[in-house]
Amino acid sequence: MTRPDTIRKELSKRLLSRLSTWRDAAGWRIAFSGGLDSTVLLHLLADLAQHHRLPPLSAVHVHHGLQAVAASWPGHCRQMCQILGVPFQVIEVQVRPGASLEQAARDARYAAFDEVLLPGEVLLAAQHRDDQAETLMFRLLRGAGVKGLAAMPAQRVLGRGHLFRPLLDEPRALLEAYAKEQGLSWIEDPSNKDTRFSRNYLRNHVLPMLTARWPQAIASFNRSAAHLAEAQGLLDELALQDLAQAEIPCPWPWLNVPSLELAPLEALSDARQRNALRHWLGPLTRLPDSDHWAGWNSLRDAGPDGRPIWRLADGQLHRAEGRIWWLSGIWLKDVAGSQHWSMASQPLHLPGNGMLEILGEIPRGGLHVHYRQGGEVLDVPDRGRRDLKRLLNEKGVPVFLRGRLPLLYRGEQLLAVANLPGLDADPRGDWRLHWQPPTNDHSLR
Known part of the structure; x- marks a missing residue:
């Protein structure tokens, strides 16, 4: 039988080795639920901090409030942190109702971690080898692709910092042995036995049956997940190569779409x-499964006069002027109306449409700003009066952008169209109409 000090020394040595990459981090925050896994991680790190120079440690407990019994958990976690001398923080979250309570709780939890992480900090989560096997099985049953079957990554970007799982190669049995030998107490979540939840069914029924027949099943699942993670890495490299050919700057460098x-x-x-689109759209929206990509085929194969749109969970993909454009948030809302510009020497804030300013000598007369309604004409140097629609066609302005371009008027006369060379200034070059489009945080996250 392994001696208690041997378990502690072995786990501590492996943990310190895995964390070597993060020794210069701004801080280590431990995702501390109070359960077995996070209790062991907290205890190990607090012990290591007594003997090694580590980044500042702190613990974060996310309180979902989904069960009456959970009301006592923050107090338990606080007491544990006080004993170990680790700063402690509780974050209360609201779990949005949905088809999957498990997923909704997870989303709320990671959104809280995302908010609390400061630049350069690392969130340390205590998922272990059994959790990885469970995740692989769960995603396999859902028909996940290579990325999903790679299960939980050991590390990834999270908010302004990173998430790292240093116990992902350790079996749960070893963590439980450590906790018992060290005399630790932890929270047993009663909902973990509720087999109405899919993960609990896998954990409490399916995995025990598999390991009874194939004792190395969990290790094999983890090995498969590692192979799939490597394959996903190769797919990511291929996506970057393919996207590099398509990332030709658009003609409008001021357009942050x-x-x-x-x-x-x-x-x-x-x-x-x-593969390339999954990589490009991944940070922008939730993607459909492999059976629901017909929208991409329709957009790609539309005729040159078509205006196809692929509607996704968090926005829309448009095709225009030989490019595809990702629109979401404020870019999906129409703009309309007009504004008098009585103080044209000052920038004009356009509701839902950024900011407008005149660079150079301010033109005389009562100025106001409109948006396209159709039938507008503009005096163009050396060309005379021209229909605005035809001018926009000549410039290759995407359809989604045309209704947002601010138009500067003096009385009934259209003077300029913002940001379009040849159309955005007076003939003598005394002034130019400059538009700063709205920043769409959803498109740039």
Whole structure:
């Protein structure tokens, strides 16, 4: 039988080795639920901090309030942290109702961690080898692709910092042995036995049956997840190579809307197209499963006069002027109306549409700003009066942008169209109309 001090020394040594990459982090925050796994991680780190120079330690407990019994958990966690001398913080969250309570609680928890992490800090989570096997099985049953079957990554970006799982290669049995030998107490969540939840069913029924027949099942699942993670890494590298061919700057450098040139994507096989788009759209929106990509095919194959749109969970993909454009948030809301610009020497804030300013000598007369309604004409130097729609066609302005371009009027006369060379200034060059479009945080997250 392994001696208690041997378990502690072995775990501490492996933990310190895995954390070596993060020794210069601004701080280590421990995701502390009070359960077995996070209790062991907290105890190990507090012990290591007594003998090694580590980043500042602190613990974060997310209180969901989903069970009456959970009301006592923050107090238990606070007492444990006081004993170990680790600063402690409780964050209360509201779990949005939905089809999956498990997923909703997880989303709320990681959103809280995302908010609390400061630049350069690392959130240390205590998921272990059994959790990884469980995740792989759960995602396999849901028909996940390579990325999903890679299960939980050991590390990833989270908010302004990083998430790291230093116990992912350790079996739960070893963590429980450590906790018992060290005399630790932890919270037993009664909901973990509720097999109406899919993960609990796998944990309490399926995995024990599999390991009874194949004792190495959990280790094998983890090995498969590692192989799939490596395969996903190769797919990511391929996506970056393919996207590099499509990331040709758009003609409007002031337009802060993510976009790609379509032709290089069309030259790829269907599988490589989907791989590249998953990589590009992943930070922008939740993606459909493999059975619901018909929207991409329709957008890609639309005729040159078409205006196809692929509607996704968090926004829309538009096709215009040989490019695809990602629109979400404020870019999906129409702008309308007019504004008098009595103080044209000052920037004009456009509701839901950024800011407008005149650079140079301010033109005389009562100025006001409109948006396109149709039928507008503009005097163009050396060309005379021209229909605005035709001018926008000549400039190759995407359809989604045309209704947002601010138009400067003096009385009934259209003087300029913001940001379009040749249309945004007076003929003598005394002034120019400059528009700063709205920043769409959802498109740039």
